[in-house]
Amino acid sequence: MFIASRGVATRLVFGAMSPFDYIDAHSDDLIELLQRSVRIPTVNPPGDHYDEITNLLAAELTSAGLKTRRFPVPRALLKQTLPADQHGYPRYNVLGKLAVRGAKKTVHFNAHYDVVPVSGDWKHGSPFSGAVDAGWIYGRGTADMKGSHAALLLALRALKATGTAPKMNVEVSFTADEETDSELGAGWLVKHAPIRPDYAIVMEGGEGNGICCGHNGVVWLNVTVHGKAAHGSRPDQGINALEKMSALVRSLDAYKRVLTKRTFTSPDGVVKTPTINVGGMFASGPGGKINTVPALASFSIDRRVLPVESVAAVERELRAFLRDAAKAIPQCRITVEKVSHNHPSFTSPDDPFFTAMAECVTQVRKQKGVFRTSYGFNDMHFFSHHLKIPTLGYGPGGDNCHAVDERASVRELVASAKIYARLLTTFAG
Template identity: 25%
Template sequence: MTTTSGAATDGAHEGRIEGESLEFARGLIRIDSVNTGVTETTGNGEARAARFVAERLAEVGYEPEWFKPVPGRASIVARLRGTDPAAGALVVHAHLDVVPVDGQAWTHPPFGAETHDGILYGRGAVDMKGFAGTMLAVARALAREGRAPRRDLVFAFFADEEAGGRYGSRWIVAERPEVFAGATEALGEVGGFSLPLREGRRAYLVATGEKGSVSIDLVARGRAGHGSRPTPDNAVVALARAVTAVADHPFPIVRTPALDRFIGVLAREFGAGPVGDEALDGFLERLGPPGRLISAAARTTVSPTVLEGGVKRNVIPAEARAQLDIRTVPGHERTIAAELRAIVGNGIEVVERGSIPAIESPMEGELIELLQAAITGEDADGIIVPFQMPANTDNKALALLGIRGHGFTPLRLPNDFDAFGQFHAADEHVPVESLRFGGRVLWRVLRGS
């Protein structure tokens, strides 16, 4: 690619990054790229968002590559060549799709990208068009500067993350893996959000692992009949008992390396002694909403999400089914089905629908040191703290190629701001100053790569 002179000062670059981060985030939010999970009803919003990205990358000399597995669904990937071919490339990624807004009580237009009192509102403000805009701004700044980084940087803007990446990251990994040739590490969601520790001291979370996910159905069968004549083997009753048994089952805490590091750092910051399993949930409660996220990541969780059974009020059905959303600690995805069979007992069929294994990445090394240095450059007392994500991101698809993913989309936030609570919520929003901070940090990270 062709680059321009690097004579501009760091301050000028950072100022332009701050302005473009907000401009591009707002531009992307205004594009309705809702992913319904069904291609026929999703529309072409992702393709329009991809065009927005591609045009702005091309303006500064990139040659963005398009990936269109089906009409309306598109991803964009562009590479900035580094000076050291032997250094593993770094993938920086965001997704361009968002979840639906139907049935939610928004007080600001979800695709209006309005700003009020220093706050940007709109679907994707946090998840994750805000970071996509920041990525785009920093990629352009690197091209304008004209100074190549040490390692290749691969900027990926994916479709379909909100529905598992079938037409986004997973499609590219399966069909065009050469796009990520030489890549060894990745930065994407979810992490980088600040967490208050004590006066003037913040932790910035970095996801160094993601729990596995397993899809399982519970199926109860019985004798069909008229609703006026109760049967002893009513499938709905049997299913209800099974679902209750699963919901009441206490899955134990599993002390992964990421959890132990997280608890150790916070215990030192709070002046607390060792935190045992029995005291862990209480200890995490003092962190507020982020603490509940860490608590969920510390054990396998099972959430019944869909119940199916019966077609008419006065007909006892022969079958009833429950869909379970299961998030497993590393390794548990191989044994959870057998454990559920023991919990629900005889008479309930446990049907496995698929699984994605957990991933774990290093908590130490050059990249972590670089993230810490970038945070310190903008927040002198800020510290990087690893944690395990309880959900899936595009890092799981990249892991199939051996790329070690980290969740880091930096935002310095007000102490009472619940970043994780913004995901998929009505009136999703983010402070404008937090976006500016994120742009400065990402600039430091990628310029130092």
Template identity: 30%
Template structure:
């Protein structure tokens, strides 16, 4: 029988395989919401995992469902979910989840281009290195080194690779959970919590776009038009000075990633579009809002209150607007004393020398889709969370390796505890 000690030794010995896989994944620019290169990524992962002995199941999300649940930029683009299984399919001990979509590269990179990953000073740089292709690579590295161990003990593990977490997850994890193809009641999402922390929940969100309507006219006769840009600036000014100060006074009693993260927030302008030509009065301007919802709030109620306040300001200022909602995601808080957390804490302590802290994530996660269906779900994975979505995103190689070691111990302990019940 291949001992756990041998598995852990091989995880460290063959770390270059982990790094190589991550570099290849980052090199495929799986940017959401456009959905470009999703199929290329899935084909690459299928080939790689089949060579490792995994059984592969690929789900193509129905296009009509996709088109109803993605922003305009993603309409018409296919979405794919992969489930990779190793071992006894009738005895799946643990279901791992990882999203393969990433945010755009953006400006400001100095170490490398976003999708030309490099290794510098024991870090892998590139878009998605932390959020969250690093976590996917660590999971695969762990399971790939446990294949004989799983076979000899009659255990199975599955890994779900999903799209579109960065735009709400409805065409990824939500659709997967709705199909009933999750093989275990125990779930770990390998998002970058950092190895010293476990997410027991996350904030909710309300995303939308405000469409400010004007009237086009020639630039030389602006009095004949209604300048939608000026109206948008006026509306945004009122939101910034009235609604945002009210929002940040709403505080949570739970510990979050950052001390400042225990408040509700409202951010404008992540998406901005307007105007067609320098010498034309803009007839429409669109800007987004991103309201983050603490675990004590209800996102649906937050949306109704926010919409009312924005429309009240627009009416007072004689600004013609519509609001398009992108997503309403409720916050999640799961039982931190459930078995999945105890197993993660035990495994983390063995590798790190201390038990990971249980906190709430300031962002949104796909764990809500599993929690809503009563799976025991935790979010735990490697990453330099402060670099996610930022220029020069990176992940520490030592954290990737330690994550693989911890995942190995989690699988072993969870299997033993389940078999005794």
């Protein structure tokens, strides 16, 4: 009931509301916030509009009652880490903190704000429209993963508006560059920011009734095969790098057979093996011409690392296999360059933090929460591997991540907001 003024009426209604009632009543606020965020095209690479998005997110955290700082990554580190064509694109990370009287433990929520580049024809015209259609919000980043920002911010607003104190201290970080290697995002955060979490939630990797308790890691290599140029009419006078590369790639079939014998069983009973993807990127060298024997050829290797493996051991093994395989091919000379890696992550779901999250998912969704591991990787490992704390992945998710017509469900966004709010108000650590 509205009486006297909008402000008075609001206070009266809020006094009778639970955080979950507030979330239901303010789903339009969630939509509006996500639309504002999606309309800022934070495409990475190169790392566009980071200044604008981090100012927005910092302001929203402050409005929700958190003490907030925006950390610029030092320019020297940026130049040391990024390709030269990205040096003009500064990186920022946002950190908000809420200290709760009497709380002994701290939970950290993390999400990245960068998005992958766009292509193709989108249903609503611009890939950054934020258009709402039949219960879905469309736009690059709605599912991966700006929808998580909006869900958490609505949960925090709900706690503040209803005067409901969390049972733990709260840290929230919004970080850069997950769509490349996270080195200046979550990687920078765990090394340099003033955080002291006991638990972490990376707000992707799990959705619906599935809670992510781990993910694969990855080793990325680029292999260059060196040949010798010659005229196309006299291939006998050259060394064809493409032919040598083809033989080397074929030899990797034996490595694939080795990988099929290694397994990891996730808590939901799914048996996983390591995988290798060859040639996501491949190229000839400079000077290529149809009537020239190619002197250079290169290809990439994407080797997924199980939670029971280590990045260092996998890289050593793969390099050794490539070296031995090249030696077995006449006149095959190679160089191997490390592109990047990400560590795997796994925390046993027996931890009370995971039990509490499963109960929250079950209560909100009326469907039993289950624990899974992800085939891909995200920023969970920065918390589980580097900080050694229980870390899970959970968020609203969506459809068509990294594809045309990416979208997030309003219903799922609201449900995730309720799950975050329930965890904050029921689990004390």
